[in-house]
Amino acid sequence: MAKEFFQIHDKEFSGRSVPDTARTVDHHKYSMAWLPAGEQWRTLRRIAKEYLFSVKCLDRSERLREVKVQELVNYVNQCSINEKEVNINAVAFTTTLNILSNFIFSMDLGQYDSVSSQEFMEAVSGLMEVVGKPNLADFFPILKSLDPQGLLRRANVYGTKLLTIIDRIIDQRLQKRLSSSPYHGVSCTHNDVLDSLLNLHLKDESEFSRNDMIHLVLVLFIGGTDTTSNTFEWAMVELIRNPEKMKIARSED
Numbered sequence: 001m002a003k004e005f006f007q008i009h010d011k012e013f014s015g016r017s018v019p020d021t022a023r024t025v026d027h028h029k030y031s032m033a034w035l036p037a038g039e040q041w042r043t044l045r046r047i048a049k050e051y052l053f054s055v056k057c058l059d060r061s062e063r064l065r066e067v068k069v070q071e072l073v074n075y076v077n078q079c080s081i082n083e084k085e086v087n088i089n090a091v092a093f094t095t096t097l098n099i100l101s102n103f104i105f106s107m108d109l110g111q112y113d114s115v116s117s118q119e120f121m122e123a124v125s126g127l128m129e130v131v132g133k134p135n136l137a138d139f140f141p142i143l144k145s146l147d148p149q150g151l152l153r154r155a156n157v158y159g160t161k162l163l164t165i166i167d168r169i170i171d172q173r174l175q176k177r178l179s180s181s182p183y184h185g186v187s188c189t190h191n192d193v194l195d196s197l198l199n200l201h202l203k204d205e206s207e208f209s210r211n212d213m214i215h216l217v218l219v220l221f222i223g224g225t226d227t228t229s230n231t232f233e234w235a236m237v238e239l240i241r242n243p244e245k246m247k248i249a250r251s252e253d
Contacts (some may be wrong), residue, residue: 011037020137020144021130024155025163030215033223043207044216051196054222061103068099075112088236093121093229100224104193104217105169120165124226127158159218166217172209173198 005013015036018028028034032048035041051057072095079086094110097120101109110120130151135146137152147153173194197216200208239246 019131021133021151021155022133022149024127024152025159026211027159027215027218028211030211031219032216033219040212044212047197047200047208048216051193051200057193062101064102065099068095068102071095071098089229089233090118090121092232093124093225096225096228097121097221100221102192104220105173106192106194107169109165120162120223121229122223123158123161127155127162128222128226130155130158162218162221163214166214166221169199170194170214 016034018034022028022031022034032041034045035044043253072091074090076086089114094112097110098108101107106142110118133149133151135151136148137146154180177198194217197208239249
C-alpha cells in the first residue's frame with residue numbers, strides 16, 4: 001500500500017483539494033500553495049528557496065527584523081507612558097507587515113495607528129476568514145456557479161484589493177527602474193526581493209510571469225502576517241493567564 005501511494009502514484013496523491021474560495025482572482029492557477037506538484041510548482045519553489053528563504057537572504061534581513069521589533073517595543077512603551085490601550089493583534093500585524101514589506105519592497109506598508117495598515121489587515125484577515133469557512137459549494141459542486149453563501153464574491157473583493165496594492169507597487173518600481181537605468185530596467189535599484197524577481201521576470205517572462213510574481217508576493221503576505229499576529233496575540237493571552245510563566249519570560253534576556 002505504501003509503495004502504491006509514495007512510489008507508483010505519488011503525483012496523483014501529492015496535490016491538494018482546492019476550495020472554491022481559493023479560486024478567487026485565479027489565485028489557484030499561480031499560487032505555490034495550491035498548484036499541483038508539476039513544473040510550474042517546482043519553478044516557484046526553486047525561486048522562493050533561492051530569493052526568499054536561503055541562508056544568505058535570511059541573514060541579510062536579520063538587522064531589519066531587529067529594527068522593526070525595536071519599533072514595536074518603542075510604540076508599546078510610549079502607549080504605556082500615555083496610559084493608552086494596545087491592540088496586540090493590530091501592532092503585531094503592523095510589525096510583521098513592515099518586516100515583510102521592507103524585505104520585499106524596501107518600504108513600510110503600514111504605520112501604528114494608521115488607516116492604511118488597518119485596511120490591509122482587514123483585507124488579509126477577511127480573506128483568511130472567508131477561505132476558512134465551510135462552503136456548501138465544496139460539498140455540492142453543482143452549487144459553485146450560484147455561490148449560495150456569497151463567500152467567493154467576498155473573497156474576490158478582498159483578493160482584488162490586495163492584488164491591486166501589490167500591482168501598483170510593482171508598476172512604481174518598474175517606472176523608477178526605467179527612468180533611472182540605462183539598461184532598460186534590468187539592473188537593480190534597491191537590491192531587494194522585488195528587484196530580484198523583476199530581473200528574473202524580465203530575463204524570461206515565460207518561466208516567471210508577472211502573475212506568478214504578484215501571487216507569490218500575495219502568498220507571502222497572507223502566510224506571514226495574519227497567522228503571525230494571531231499566534232502572537234494567543235501567546236500574550238496565555239502569558240497573562242499564567243503570571244508565573246510571564247515572570248519567567250520577563251526574566252529571560
